[in-house]
Amino acid sequence: VQLVESGGGVGRPGGSLRLSCAASGFTFDEYAMSWVRQGPGKGLEWVSGINWNGDRRGYIDSVKGRFTVSRDNAKNSLYLEMNSLRVEDTALYFCAREPQRSSEPFDIWGQGTMVTVSS
Amino acid sequence: SYELTQPPSVSVAPGQTARIICGGNNIGSKSVHWYQQKPGQAPVVVVYDDSDRPSGIPERFSGSNSGNTATLTISRVEAGDEADYYCQVWDSSSDHYVFGTGTKVTVL
Numbered sequence: 100v101q102l103v104e105s106g107g108g109v110g111r112p113g114g115s116l117r118l119s120c121a122a123s124g125f126t127f128d129e130y131a132m133s134w135v136r137q138g139p140g141k142g143l144e145w146v147s148g149i150n151w152n153g154d155r156r157g158y159i160d161s162v163k164g165r166f167t168v169s170r171d172n173a174k175n176s177l178y179l180e181m182n183s184l185r186v187e188d189t190a191l192y193f194c195a196r197e198p199q200r201s202s203e204p205f206d207i208w209g210q211g212t213m214v215t216v217s218s
Numbered sequence: 219s220y221e222l223t224q225p226p227s228v229s230v231a232p233g234q235t236a237r238i239i240c241g242g243n244n245i246g247s248k249s250v251h252w253y254q255q256k257p258g259q260a261p262v263v264v265v266y267d268d269s270d271r272p273s274g275i276p277e278r279f280s281g282s283n284s285g286n287t288a289t290l291t292i293s294r295v296e297a298g299d300e301a302d303y304y305c306q307v308w309d310s311s312s313d314h315y316v317f318g319t320g321t322k323v324t325v326l
Binding site for chain 2: 142143157159203204205206211
């Protein structure tokens with residue numbers, strides 16, 4: 100069971116990046132998925148989530164209208180399209196498997212992909 | 219939006235007990251999960267649903283939750299427990315997951 104993120108790198112303010120997360124070892128389309136980020140020296144921050152079939156999505160206010168979460172169940176993949184990048188979006192971005200009930204935690208995490216927004 | 223507040227740091231001698239507090243409005247009505255994160259690694263669950271432990275997590279890790287405070291207790295602290303710890307809940311009013319501000323545990 101694992102999640103592997105990719106797509107991080109250096110982006111310019113106002114620019115775009117697309118992150119991917121490849122899942123394996125579990126039935127991907129049975130789970131909602133999330134993106135969680137961690138700025139340099141900072142804490143964890145939930146960014147966005149998507150339900151099993153993609154018809155329900157959520158975002159924190161600071162990325163609403165700029166980031167879009169999506170998934171391709173045929174490819175066992177999760178994506179985060181990041182537009183209008185800001186310096187404050189600089190962070191390590193983790194994908195994580197959401198719990199099926201609120202009494203359960205995020206149980207599977209990737210190792211993260213680093214996004215640096217700088218001119 | 220719902221907020222969870224933790225002390226920035228806790229220091230404890232080996233063999234002693236560390237208590238990490240997570241404060242939130244009526245947090246006792248929510249399920250609280252605790253994660254341990256070591257440098258360069260992804261978070262790992264140490265306590266879930268207030269007080270349950272995943273398999274493989276030592277009994278030294280325990281949790282409680284009541285009123286406006288949840289607590290992670292680490293008994294008989296070892297050097298390997300030095301890490302950052304985060305509490306986390308699901309906020310149904312905003313449909314968002316919320317993490318606490320994080321606590322760095324230092325073993326003296």
